Amino acid sequence: MITAFLTDSTLCIGCKACEVACKEWNQVPSDGYHFTGFSYDNTVALGHSTWRHVKFVERTAGVAAPIDGTAGYRSNTFRWDFSSDVCKHCSNAGCLEACPTGSIVRTEFGGVYVQPDICNGCGYCVVSCPFGVIDRRPEDGRAFKCTFCYDRQKAGLAPACAAACPTQSIQFGEIGELRAKAAARIAQLRERGIDDASIYDPQHTSVGGTHAIFVLRGRPEDYNLPSNPEVPTVHLRDGWSSAAVAAGLMLLGTAAAFFMQRE
């Protein structure tokens, strides 16, 4: 079965249980004790030691909270949005394509998995991820990211983050079902007058859709998600074509130089 996450930020209460459950299950180390001053977010972004990350978006429009009773979930001007980010497990995964050792593989569940015993720490994957997810751990050198709880899935369990989520903001299941659920959810939200919600599942770009689908309010960029993520390998054809043209021209030039000399 091809599985996926559906992270519905309209149900997220910002409790970070997913971050903690992920770290506990996967025994991910701390990545430091730094107060950031960014709302309630002190783990900042996904990285080598943060595989689930809850983003806190204070939508205050630069003004004080309105006290007329309008601020909150239904407001379009004063809200506090939370969304739990995770590796997208892209259908066309930049990291996987860039990995020269074969450490990064696609699993039978459709996820993208880094085999830590094979990874040699070259870091090609890090620059190839259109989402900035995969990351090398400095003290170790190897690259780490969400495993999609491959071990749990093998045992028929949901990933730790989804299991820990108290409000079903993180759902886990068969990808087709979740895509349908996401579409139904958007329709339901619209019906309730919440018209700024949309599905984030970039199927139209070269990543070809992801195995982590999101329901978000506002722009994807607000949550550190690119609107048009591209896999670096899409530039390969252009790159190789340019190289071929360049090589041809050089060859021509060289040939011409010999020819001219003989003249």
Place this chain on the structure above:
Amino acid sequence: MALQDLANADAILIMGSSMAENHPVGFRWVIKARERGATVIHVDPRFNRTSAMADVWAPLRAGTDIVFLGALVNHVLTHGLEFRQFVVAYTNAPAIINDDFKDTEDLDGLFSGWDPEQRQYSPDSWAYKSSDPKVGHEDGHGGHAKDRGGEASPMAHDPPRDPTLQDPRCVFQILKRHFARYTPAMVQEVCGVPPEAFQRVADAYIRASGPERTGAICYAVGWTQHSTGVQTIRTAAILQLLLGNIGRPGGGILALRGHASIQGSTDIPTLYDVLPGYLPMPTFAGDGTSLDSYIAKHRLPRGWWGNLDRYIVSLLKAWYGDAATAANDYGFDWLPRISGDHSHFGYWLEMADATGTIDGLFVMGQNPAVGAPNARLARRALANLKWLVVRDLVELETATFWLDSPEIARGEMRTEDIATEVFFFPAAAHTEKDGCFTNTQRLLQWHERAVEPPGDARSEAWFMYHLGRRLKARAAADQRPANAGLNALTWNYRTIGPHAEPDANDILQEINGRRVADRSLLPGFHALESDGSTSCGCWIYSGVYPSPDRNRARERKGQGRYGQGWGFAWPADRRILYNRASARPDGTPWSDRKKLVWWDRANREWVGHDTPDFGKRKAPDYVPPSGATGDEALRGDAPFIMHADGMGWIWVPSGVKDGPLPTHYEPLESVIPNQLYSQQSNPVADRKERPDNPYAGSPLDPRYPHVLMTYRLTEHHTSGAMSRTLSHLAELQPEFFCEISPELASNIGAANGQHVTISTPRGSVVARALVTARMRPLRVHGRAVHQVGLPYHWGYRGLVRGDVANDLLAISEEPTVRIFESKGLVCRIEVRGPRSEVRDPRAEVRGSEVRR
């Protein structure tokens, strides 16, 4: 009410709680309700994670909840929005009150019966008209027990009633006059809430009333930790009774408890004024002379508490076994007696004063060096002990106050001067021991040991059992009368495992109760007797272990709307208390949509989605025969069976020490004069003012112009001992911070992330400023009032450390349950050091591409 039942509500008012943050798992039911179309309302000084999930958020100045709720009550009454049939049939609104009662409206903030010398009320004039002999207060009595300190009047007869609710002396009319000045304009002036916000809340919430709709109220320590805490909850109870939102699906008041089994620790209490099952603790006064005098005072002639004799005798039989006989009052004289204020603060102040009355202290599952109000005083008090036993998962601040407390760092105490001998014992975690939690909704849930505790770590039960065993061995060798109770105590739990753990099943069976003759387990509290033939450690839990092979707390097959079959909800597995009120007086449901239990005419019994909280076969038209006592003396349409009149109490005739109705008083420290009465703060609250527990001037001490409140974050647990020691949690909120508005930050010249100093007369702390538009000044009494929010999770040990927020708080006692005031005191805030020293941490993060 049950957490799951929130999903059935049409509106949920969360106030005095950030439920999404501190009860995230239970909050799933709020989300579920919202997804089903319920309106979620959050009233809170801060726009926090709960507000973010709510449809409507209204801020208010901390400590003004009674004005806000009172205005909701007033709104209901002036617009005739009460659920009239419910109010007339099921509440004491029609009851006529004594002629000599005078309201706070008449006496400018005091009720009749005020004794300025003793600084307490005599509740005589609060009684129902021509009802009962005089009732009175007894010194030292707290308010946790069934009748709030032995003060409830017996109410042998029904008071005169006016079902039209027109009599000027009936509760309904008195209530109307009492709250008449609690208007939206007053809410604006006192709470800082504009009328349009109040109107939104009122419209959204009050709509959830009547036969077809219900609304629920959730609160936590944002309501309790005030000098008027009990009365705030009373106001909510009045509102819910007026709206007919008690005992019905999706209705009720949910007291959110802050830790696992805090509910359990009041049921089987760690409180000084209650015995298990809310039986009052005897005093040295009248009720303590003999078992008969105790029963005479506390057993009510009518209602369920008519069974009190069965419960106290069975409790004594559980504790003293064969040594408890009718001849020796079942060992009643071996029970301790209350002789003064033995509450938490009573004994801490005694310790601080080094009165010599307290030699040693056991601290388990608590970290008073960080978590107690006026923690500075608490740490200094610890130094006066001869010995201190601390049992916990980690060596927390309380165990090392002598080594690394701020007092040592500041040179106020020196380690070599502290004579306290500290014993630190590692404790087993819940995964390392069998046992039982009783959570927020009175649900007992069993947990099993997964692994043996490491090293010397042991369970609390192990510690208490073996300590008791050793003490009993000593007492056996010393037969002085003082040791008689200890010698008589039953202490024979089966032990299991490599560490001789007492079997938790054995303990729960003792709590469940047995027939003394054959030691067979009891099916429930209905089987308890007052002749010594039964034993029961806590009557409300009886039925949890009805047979040796059936531990109902351990059952995990939830069925039906309320998950019956998953755990055991006391009493008698009832998930919704007073659910008789979900049916009309004639026993039919108020509506099909809101049916819960109803009278089955054919089979002549109560049936429905929950265990009926009512006599199973007591017909709706039952009228008690003359001379009936106990539950049989209550009519078939009187749902509130724990009260002697069977009614929900809008009016509390006695038992609450600061009045029969809630009244707004400003917090003990306040930034404005009381706008309603010249009585500034709760006259009965005990400020415990002394040089090491000083107060700011009130109203408005110019040195402390801002409102201070403390609270918790999702990422940490209380004093932080369980979360600051774990990297996965510590990194989520790694530093002590305060939340302030951009306006306040600009007033004091603070940038986001800068270190600021927050001071009160008790002390000062340094925290990082988290400047956010989620905090905002409120316009109160003609000026902008700023509120400073302070999570209190940090201390001087652990992976992440910080100053102790509780150093800022005062020890004070609300009169009825002696809770302290942690919300709504006053403070000063200023930038520490020159501004150039500190940069915005966000710039650091951006600049260095974080730390990876």
